[in-house]
Amino acid sequence: MSQLSDQDAVIEATRRWLEKAVIGLNLCPFAGQPWHQGRVRLRVSEATRPQQLVQDLADQLLALHKADPADCETTLLIHPKLLGDFLEYNDFLDVADGVLEELALDGTIQIASFHPDYQFAGSAADDPANCTNRSPYPMLHLLREASIEAATAKLPSSEAIYERNIKTMQALGLKAWERLIRPD
Numbered sequence: 191m192s193q194l195s196d197q198d199a200v201i202e203a204t205r206r207w208l209e210k211a212v213i214g215l216n217l218c219p220f221a222g223q224p225w226h227q228g229r230v231r232l233r234v235s236e237a238t239r240p241q242q243l244v245q246d247l248a249d250q251l252l253a254l255h256k257a258d259p260a261d262c263e264t265t266l267l268i269h270p271k272l273l274g275d276f277l278e279y280n281d282f283l284d285v286a287d288g289v290l291e292e293l294a295l296d297g298t299i300q301i302a303s304f305h306p307d308y309q310f311a312g313s314a315a316d317d318p319a320n321c322t323n324r325s326p327y328p329m330l331h332l333l334r335e336a337s338i339e340a341a342t343a344k345l346p347s348s349e350a351i352y353e354r355n356i357k358t359m360q361a362l363g364l365k366a367w368e369r370l371i372r373p374d
Contacts, residue, residue, distance in 0.1 A: 197234045200270050203326040204232055207371050214370075215362070217322055217355050220341040224263035231262050235269040240282060243269055247289050247330060254332050255295055265332040273328045276307040286330060300338070302331040318359040321367045322352075 208230070213222045224230050233250055237243035247267060254265045273279040283303055290296045304325035309315055342348045359367065 196270075200234050200268055200327060201232050203373070204266060204268055204329070206373070207326050210370050211321075211367075215358055217358070219351065220337075227263075229259070229261065229263040231257075231265040233265060233267050235267055235272070237269055237272050240272065240285065243272055243282070244285060244289060247286055248293060250332060251289065251293055251295055251299055254299060254334070255293075259334060259337065263337060264334065266329050267332065268327050268329040270327040274306075276305050276309060279303070279305050279328050298335055300333050300335055302333060304329045304331060316364060318362065318364050318367065319356040321359045321362075321364070322355045324367075326371065 208221065208225060212218050213225060221230075231250075231254070233246075235243055235246040237246055246269070250265050250267050254262060273282055280303075283301070286301050287296070290299060290301065304323050305328045306324055306326060307315075308323040308325075309320050310317075310323075313320055345351070362370070
């Protein structure tokens with residue numbers, strides 16, 4: 191399979207996950223509008239070493255910071271060849287936060303985490319609530335702080351989203367989740 195088709199497959203699986211799970215299940219009530227307006231950037235990193243991913247992350251953070259929100263609201267940096275182990279991925283999040291600080295973007299952009307084996311601290315691996323942060327590939331979601339503040343200001347409680355998502359995932363269950371995100 192060529193490199194281009196590998197990237198296409200990664201993008202397609204991510205698109206399907208966004209449309210069926212994140213937007214379809216309303217896991218993020220703020221995702222639909224920018225997605226349908228074409229303001230969500232999907233970038234696939236070919237990194238096979240952490241330092242390469244650090245450079246890709248820095249590049250994407252700077253690109254998002256410079257972009258007009260009317261053109262690009264948020265970026266998903268997908269890295270299918272690196273950090274497949276969730277514990278290694280979780281450790282890398284500290285490095286990612288360090289990159290934000292080095293670029294003086296801490297407080298301007300934040301990084302949300304998604305991974306195929308995502309597991310909240312203190313939860314069992316098979317707890318369906320973990321699926322709220324499970325994605326087809328390891329990825330870093332780069333979000334503008336101002337956009338988050340504007341979106342959550344319209345809500346009585348942002349905690350209500352988290353609680354609703356847990357209930358949604360527990361009602362759905364792991365088997366239905368797997369069927370939902372499986373390729374058509």
